[in-house]
Amino acid sequence: MTTIYGELKPSPRILLGPGPSDVNPRVLKAMTTPMLGYMDAEFIQIMDETADMLRAVFGTKNALTLPVSGTGMSGMESALCNVIEPDDEIIVCIKGYFGGRIADIAERLGGKPTIVEAEWGTIIPPEKVEDALKKVKAKVVAIVHAETSTGILQPLDEISEIVHKHDALFLVDCVTSLGGQPVDLDRRCIDIAYSGTQKCLGGPPGLAPISFSGKAVETIKNRKTKIPSFYFDMTLLERYWSGEKRAYHHTVSMTMVYALREALRVVLEEGLDARYERHQCNAEMLKSGLTAMGLELIAQDGYRAPMLTTVAIPDGISDVNIRKSLMNEHGIEIGGGLGDFAGKAWRIGLMGESSTQKNVLLLLSALEKLLSKEGYKVEPGAGVSAAVR
Amino acid sequence: MTTIYGELKPSPRILLGPGPSDVNPRVLKAMTTPMLGYMDAEFIQIMDETADMLRAVFGTKNALTLPVSGTGMSGMESALCNVIEPDDEIIVCIKGYFGGRIADIAERLGGKPTIVEAEWGTIIPPEKVEDALKKVKAKVVAIVHAETSTGILQPLDEISEIVHKHDALFLVDCVTSLGGQPVDLDRRCIDIAYSGTQKCLGGPPGLAPISFSGKAVETIKNRKTKIPSFYFDMTLLERYWSGEKRAYHHTVSMTMVYALREALRVVLEEGLDARYERHQCNAEMLKSGLTAMGLELIAQDGYRAPMLTTVAIPDGISDVNIRKSLMNEHGIEIGGGLGDFAGKAWRIGLMGESSTQKNVLLLLSALEKLLSKEGYKVEPGAGVSAAVR
Numbered sequence: 177m178t179t180i181y182g183e184l185k186p187s188p189r190i191l192l193g194p195g196p197s198d199v200n201p202r203v204l205k206a207m208t209t210p211m212l213g214y215m216d217a218e219f220i221q222i223m224d225e226t227a228d229m230l231r232a233v234f235g236t237k238n239a240l241t242l243p244v245s246g247t248g249m250s251g252m253e254s255a256l257c258n259v260i261e262p263d264d265e266i267i268v269c270i271k272g273y274f275g276g277r278i279a280d281i282a283e284r285l286g287g288k289p290t291i292v293e294a295e296w297g298t299i300i301p302p303e304k305v306e307d308a309l310k311k312v313k314a315k316v317v318a319i320v321h322a323e324t325s326t327g328i329l330q331p332l333d334e335i336s337e338i339v340h341k342h343d344a345l346f347l348v349d350c351v352t353s354l355g356g357q358p359v360d361l362d363r364r365c366i367d368i369a370y371s372g373t374q375k376c377l378g379g380p381p382g383l384a385p386i387s388f389s390g391k392a393v394e395t396i397k398n399r400k401t402k403i404p405s406f407y408f409d410m411t412l413l414e415r416y417w418s419g420e421k422r423a424y425h426h427t428v429s430m431t432m433v434y435a436l437r438e439a440l441r442v443v444l445e446e447g448l449d450a451r452y453e454r455h456q457c458n459a460e461m462l463k464s465g466l467t468a469m470g471l472e473l474i475a476q477d478g479y480r481a482p483m484l485t486t487v488a489i490p491d492g493i494s495d496v497n498i499r500k501s502l503m504n505e506h507g508i509e510i511g512g513g514l515g516d517f518a519g520k521a522w523r524i525g526l527m528g529e530s531s532t533q534k535n536v537l538l539l540l541s542a543l544e545k546l547l548s549k550e551g552y553k554v555e556p557g558a559g560v561s562a563a564v565r
Numbered sequence: 566m567t568t569i570y571g572e573l574k575p576s577p578r579i580l581l582g583p584g585p586s587d588v589n590p591r592v593l594k595a596m597t598t599p600m601l602g603y604m605d606a607e608f609i610q611i612m613d614e615t616a617d618m619l620r621a622v623f624g625t626k627n628a629l630t631l632p633v634s635g636t637g638m639s640g641m642e643s644a645l646c647n648v649i650e651p652d653d654e655i656i657v658c659i660k661g662y663f664g665g666r667i668a669d670i671a672e673r674l675g676g677k678p679t680i681v682e683a684e685w686g687t688i689i690p691p692e693k694v695e696d697a698l699k700k701v702k703a704k705v706v707a708i709v710h711a712e713t714s715t716g717i718l719q720p721l722d723e724i725s726e727i728v729h730k731h732d733a734l735f736l737v738d739c740v741t742s743l744g745g746q747p748v749d750l751d752r753r754c755i756d757i758a759y760s761g762t763q764k765c766l767g768g769p770p771g772l773a774p775i776s777f778s779g780k781a782v783e784t785i786k787n788r789k790t791k792i793p794s795f796y797f798d799m800t801l802l803e804r805y806w807s808g809e810k811r812a813y814h815h816t817v818s819m820t821m822v823y824a825l826r827e828a829l830r831v832v833l834e835e836g837l838d839a840r841y842e843r844h845q846c847n848a849e850m851l852k853s854g855l856t857a858m859g860l861e862l863i864a865q866d867g868y869r870a871p872m873l874t875t876v877a878i879p880d881g882i883s884d885v886n887i888r889k890s891l892m893n894e895h896g897i898e899i900g901g902g903l904g905d906f907a908g909k910a911w912r913i914g915l916m917g918e919s920s921t922q923k924n925v926l927l928l929l930s931a932l933e934k935l936l937s938k939e940g941y942k943v944e945p946g947a948g949v950s951a952a953v954r
Contacts (some may be wrong), residue, residue: 180833196600208593209575246635249795284794407635426638428636
């Protein structure tokens with residue numbers, strides 16, 4: 177007998193984990209818009225407008241800028257599978273979980289990754305990239321901008337210069353940074369960048385904005401082998417998204433494009449600078465509060481990502497108990513540690529709509545209550561009063 | 566200066582093309598549900614319920630049944646990239662556009678496709694598959710169930726027997742058939758099947774339901790090479806969707822899962838048999854009406870897919886004029902021809918929510934009016950009266 181499940185009615189949540197973040201109600205509303213055909217002139221216009229606003233947020237004039245029909249990880253895969261051919265050398269900077277994924281995908285594609293490592297919670301020093309480039313004639317250098325596993329915001333300018341001096345393509349994972357920190361593709365000469373919609377852009381997960389510079393497009397056109405993926409083949413996607421005569425490739429999700437378009441409108445109406453400032457201010461508040469409670473921030477000082485803060489779990493405190501109680505008693509989600517940081521760190525996201533003063537204060541007071549209950553010594557109100565000071 | 570585009574307000578449409586079809590309002594409403602974390606126990610339950618209802622519609626007990634985070638084409642790519650390794654032999658049945666795509670993807674993966682062809686608008690004769698299997702020791706035989714480019718519904722039972730006699734995996738593209746015609750994976754011994762949400766399931770595009778038999782799972786586990794795609798790696802997706810302890814793979818789109826869950830509830834509440842019957846009845850009505858207007862149906866009689874009807878464009882009638890006027894004067898979208906049928910055929914979809922008696926009558930009367938204006942001789946009311954008879 178077939179089971180037909182009941183009405184969808186999940187509990188309300190405040191999403192302060194590594195993403196998804198809370199979605200702006202205007203975006204939720206936009207998703208109730210009925211479908212259009214994938215070749216409908218009105219839909220093509222919506223696609224054009226969406227790509228145009230994406231360029232503004234990416235800080236680029238790149239023609240090949242579009243949302244891939246998948247979640248953030250599909251952006252990573254698209255970025256790599258279009259440029260990496262079997263036996264291509266690629267330098268992958270690993271300072272957390274997601275750098276490791278880049279290396280994994282590059283290997284699956286037959287590429288030869290050279291790993292440049294830094295300890296989790298620190299940045300990749302530019303000279304290490306230079307050393308690697310002196311040893312290996314790399315086609316691509318890949319790095320993660322905001323590492324969601326460690327809370328590090330990687331400086332990019334100096335590395336970009338080094339990469340271009342060695343004539344490689346500069347590939348940057350902007351999944352967590354886009355919309356919360358300037359990514360500035362053109363100013364920084366980033367050749368390939370991808371992101372997700374569910375972090376600082378304030379949309380639901382489901383699309384992966386991506387952008388390729390002219391040099392990256394040339395590299396794709398000069399491939400010796402066929403792109404191994406049809407679904408992520410940028411030469412075909414380009415014809416659908418920006419060709420003179422649009423050519424069908426796949427039926428994109430109108431709903432997800434509607435959502436992204438509305439999310440981008442919200443972002444641009446707030447203003448990029450104001451948005452970055454908001455992310456920064458709320459992160460400072462959170463960090464002051466956590467520090468005042470005697471908690472230790474893990475990411476290297478001076479390089480902390482404003483949208484994701486990693487906190488060391490104090491000795492004797494149960495990771496799972498605290499997170500469960502935050503969820504069950506306060507409806508607040510924060511993230512557990514990933515990879516090397518599993519069981520050792522909490523990941524607190526203040527991304528997009530979730531980055532509000534209200535959420536910071538709620539979290540600090542809930543955390544104080546729960547930590548005290550577990551026997552952690554904290555002066556009553558210390559976190560909140562430091563935060564509002 | 567950055568352009569911020571205006572409010573999203575597309576014109577209303579009646580979608581009678583090759584998909585997307587109209588979305589049930591309950592599904593649109595479900596998409597306004599706020600996000601949950603990808604590891605939230607409530608979300609895991611929603612995933613389980615969705616997979617369970619998917620199994621009911623697929624007609625399978627396959628454990629590995631889930632929606633891939635991409636549109637229908639990502640289902641095709643996932644199906645192939647998990648089982649095809651370099652130099653693997655695959656027999657691809659091509660009787661339209663989408664069969665051709667399967668061969669394209671198989672080649673990109675390093676597979677060696679042997680093509681079994683039939684003229685566009687006809688079915689693949691089972692004996693041709695048998696002949697091919699006698700010549701080639703194929704790992705997989707792939708075929709499209711409902712060919713959206715030609716309107717053919719391919720019989721599967723006899724071919725399935727042949728495929729299994731030769732110990733190959735039977736891979737069936739159910740993008741357009743699922744929810745509108747029985748696909749019956751277990752009864753028909755189909756090893757790998759994939760679909761889309763935007764056709765007969767009545768959801769928006771954005772997910773690709775997929776299912777693998779135990780034998781297909783074994784084949785994946787016995788691969789000699791790594792799966793070339795991380796995003797579509799079923800061994801990792803399985804751990805997230807159905808593992809004892811769920812392991813993060815990527816942030817799925819909660820919104821799309823909410824939509825699919827609601828669409829499946831609507832499908833199962835209507836009842837599968839009643840739904841197939843509705844698709845069949847409305848297709849008969851449409852076909853009677855079109856024939857009474859003197860129009861020629863292209864797909865081979867006896868094998869016409871109820872969800873997609875191909876009609877020959879009469880001599881002297883402008884394909885583009887008719888479709889433009891249908892859209893601009895009546896808000897109705899029908900599809901143009903694809904591939905071999907470009908400029909020669911119209912594709913009329915009656916899928917999911919779009920498959921209603923009202924839509925058939927609206928289309929027939931609009932078509933009569935526009936064809937007459939273009940000089941085509943048609944007895945007034947001929948289509949509609951034949952349809953309601």
